[in-house]
Amino acid sequence: MDVILSNSSDRPIYEQISSQVRAQILSGALAAGERLPSIRALADGLGVSAITTKRAYSDLEAEGLIATVPGKGTFVSKTSNELLRERRMRRVEELLGQAAAEAAGLALSRAELHEMLDLVIPSDIT
Structure with missing residues (x-):
């Protein structure tokens, strides 16, 4: 999963993350059932707060694009x-x-x- 953040963007960081992950899911670059990085791993990889990545994942989960399975991780939803x-x-x-x-x-x-x-x-x- 590739996410590139821009400090010069007028969009909040969590929206940049969710927008790029959404685009990758909808384009098929991220397949249904594919495991996504944990909130903390994504935050560390991007150099942002875990709260920021949690917000992005929450938005994507609310849209039905991803699903979190307690103890297993976060995955691209089968319904995607x-x-x-x-x-x-x-x-x-x-x-x-x-x-x-x-x-x-x-x-x-x-x-x-x-x-x-x-x-x-x-x-x-x-």
């Missing part, structure tokens, strides 16, 4: 795959909405928009 799919689907919907708005601005017909979509869809998507 479902969350990942939902978030990625939402992103696709946003992009399609933007494309539809652009098409409307050009007065393209629905058929023309469908034709354009068909041209850009990879051949392995049925």
